[in-house]
Amino acid sequence: MTTRSMNQIFKPKQLNSVSKHPLPQTIEPTSVSQAISQSQWREAMSTELTALMKHGTWDLVPSPSNCNPVGYKWVFRVKRKADGLMDRFKTRLVAKGYNQRPRLDYKETFSPVVKPATIRAIMTIAVMNGWELRQMDVNNAFLNGELTETVYMMQPSGFKDLSKPTHVCRLRKAIYGLKQAPRTWYTALKNAILQLGFHNSKADSSLFIYSQGIEVVPTQAGLFLSQHKYVRDLLSKTNMSAAKDVSTPLSTSQSLKLVDGTAPVDSSDFRRIIGSLQYLSLTRPDISFAVNKLSQFMHKPTQTHWTATKRLLRYLKQTIFHGIQISKSGLPLLTTFSDADWAGNVHDRTSTSAYISFLRSTPISWSSKKQRAVARSFTEAEYRALANAASETMWLQNLLKELGFPLKTAPQLLCDNLGATHLSFNPVNHSQPVPHPRAFVFRIGFLLRPSSCAKGTGADGTVVGMSEGGGEYVWVEPVGVSSIWGLMGGGETEWVGCVGWGVTGWVDCVGWGVTGWMDCVGGLLGNWVGGLCGMGGNWVGGLWGMGGNWEGGLCRIGGN
Template sequence: MAYDQNEEFDSPQDLNGSDHVPVNSPPSKETSPPSAFSSPRSRVQKRGPMLPDSPLIRNESDPAAAPEKTFDNTPIQGFKNLNEVYDLLLTEGEPMNFSEAAGKKEWEEAMRSEIASIERNNTWKLTNLPAGHRPIGLKWVFKIKRDSKDQITRHKARLVAKGYVQQHGVDYEEVFAPVARLETVRLVLALSAQRGWTVHHLDVKTAFLHGELNEEVFVKQPEGFEKKGHEEKVYKLTKALYGLKQAPRAWNLKLDGVMKDNKFTRCKLEQAVYTKHSRNSITIVVIYVDDLLVTGNNSEEINQFKTQMRQRFEMSDLGLLSYYLGLEVSQGNQGIKITQTNYARKILKLAGLAECNPTKFPMEPGLRLTKEDDSREVNATEYRKIIGCLRYLTHTRPDLLYAVGYTSRYMQTPRVTHQQAVKHILRYIKGSINLGICYPRGGEGTLMGYSDSSYSADQEDGKGTTGVVFYFNNRPITWLSQKQPTVALSSCEAEFMAATSAACQAIWLKGLIAEITGQEEAQVVIKVDNKSAIALMKNPVFHGRSKHINTRFHYIRECVEKEQIKVEHVSGEEQCADILTKALPKLRFAEMRKLLGVEEIEESKT
């Protein structure tokens, strides 16, 4: 009995606990023959049993496991630090409602602090309910705040309005409020690292309570804090509360007014970025709801901005940026490093794979998944939860983007084969937990893009995948991997459509950089590995090869003609976006990952 010589395994337990029949044992009817592993698809379908307690993967009857030869290969779960054990013993978790929090010192103190903050801000006024109005209920929400090391920092109680009962046109109108894109945050970090600036982190306490309301909104008295003798009265809001539909917009308008009073200018291409230019200094502020990132070349201007903000709001100065929206940031003399190591560990723990066997690439090369196959359906909610977590992890891990995007196409009715592909991604994360991006100090600070496409990669609908990555100072700041909207009739057309997506991103990026730095817009170079597509971009004449292409994809021709972008050819071996369009073999993947700019980041000791 011999295995296929082309089959490769990392170890005898490469498939994380799969059962291998001994070579000298006779084959059984229940056991699949070794030749079933000859194709990527069969390798996904025929893997061994999963960990029995995994919330992500529940295999009650695995087709590859012989009933009489099932072993318990559950790995040792490891040990917990004594401080973590004390936290588990002393902390009873987060209360679900007021009755569970009542009587507990830390939560009662948190609720009193919240009420004091509301009253200090003159958020409401006790009054009788006018006829024809309906009061909105309030609810206590409790949260244990932790740092990047999962240590408890404080207990937080938030009074939230039940905004779902509001009616449009009655007690709210507009609700939209912009926040900074994470690609903008990466751009600002890369720019700060290149110029040797430090990035500071500010937090506005009870930010939504500062937003001023234009509508008449009445709320009930909060549970546990009713005014004695006036229990029948309600509060009329003069400022917003968390949970109201218009609260984010009201806060954003308030903050926008304060920033303009301090002589800051709002960027036209990114509404959540403000800049202030003087003769020899520049200050940049990036806003994400109540978190403010501040950087610039003049420390006095930054300190002055902090003082101005403290005069208007109750602020927390968190010092140099170290943790932001799940991103772990390390600032030093060599530059700025970003990673999501602790977030990746939380995903593995959530999936029950914290002690799984690692692998060296996220997806089998040549893997072909389908929406309908012979495997059974799995828990769609758990599948979508893990996919959502993985998508957020791609904010510092572009090497995961294609695999995560590919598996996210099957969230409607996920099956075992799709689940096994997700498990492979998690095993790769286990083996590459410390990967991230390092933005170096110094350099020219040029912007360059790469565009690539896979032709007819999806066998079900014939659509290809677009891959785009842009570098600032030779490090990635934005990346894209998505299915193309239309079917391409040739690889040339597929590359043409991918390059158009890259051109749109290039125009936005170069405009944003010019707006932030105050410099003139520079021409952006986009590298494409298809000469026919390049010729099609530079040829303004419509002919048989281009007349059927959707009109919106010809935008790149106008950009090339106006010299806003420049398209150049690059060999396939140096095409950085190749890793975003298909699953690559192990060695090729390692080479492309390094070329992409993802590298090992040393974990902080603090």
């Protein structure tokens, strides 16, 4: 056998990493004394203090007898743009909020955060409608929030009032670092936006957009979301810039365990890297499962877990320019794919649920999470994953409706497990503790892969064939009804009943509205052929049609 090395064929060595702009090396000071010795940092500190005084952040008062002033800290950062170019020298005076006392120095601290799916959905809608996207940044945002509690802070070093050296700062505004600062800022921003005529979304109360570190590049097809600069910085911090590339995020030949006999590693470094990878997954659904798996070992990581993390970083090095393409093309359809990994966790034999939702051809929401309970069968694991996917699909549908973009067609929920699909439509009492079929109260269709079934095409889209793994998937969506309930329902516009699957086709019963169950026998507005029923149509090829006829062994509902 002749190898490439024998023919003097070698892989070229990478001498330089390609970058759109050179990244200057600027050392960030770690103390006030280091910062004061450099003119650019002194100017940045003066700018920060001027902004604090302009907003009336504090008053100098004599220190009360029962005063518990919180400390402070100067933070120095070099702000860069999404493409890596240096923007400005930034300093921030922050309070040491961990010195605050509960119920005395602060009360409520909760502040809502926008869901990543909301941002991606809005961007996708903007591209489809040709809207202009604008981004706004609020300088010293937290200083707009008014404090309702009495909080004292020490005077910052380097800017003390020499005439009042023993005085303390009584805070009027929510300076950065206070536990209640995010909540006060959100309250101030919300009130200002409401005064302009806006209203809160019921699906997501934070619809203002700010994407830090995510580069949005306009293309001929739409927009491209990327975090390649973030990946490059992460590889540099972990000394993985020169590592060998790999083509998959995780190894398929090794199962990660909590206890594997290898030496432990520094948990703080491991947690910091996993946190960075979780933020990166906002635009990288391909690493969602790997990040979820590695996150399960943050409390006590070992050398094996660190090796798996380095493999994920090597995969990111190969796919550094990957991201999300928001395209103008495609049908205005919301599609969600559901899947599960049964008993994939070797430690406790729990399963993993996963889904990904597409608006047109753009992924806008995805998740990969460990199931809380142990599934006794593959069908049960898929059923639980299907319930999570259904919940997210319904939430996205409501969000799009509130944004003034109602879907003209019902969302599609696709599952590749026939048992889970059958279970969601049949009122069968099972001994296994699976979720109750009442959890599925939405309009749903089937994704089937029968052993012998021709690939159907229809202008109305009721029968669609998709190829995966050599098999034919068939999408069958009921048309002309408002909802399908897995167990039971009422009303003339709802499905009430079940559909079964047998070796000779559909063999179980379908009930309609107030007419009720047909007990698997009998026909309604149709004729019997071969012992099976038809509803509003005739039998062709031994299968049933509803409002139409069968063609090629597949059902087309509402058509011929």
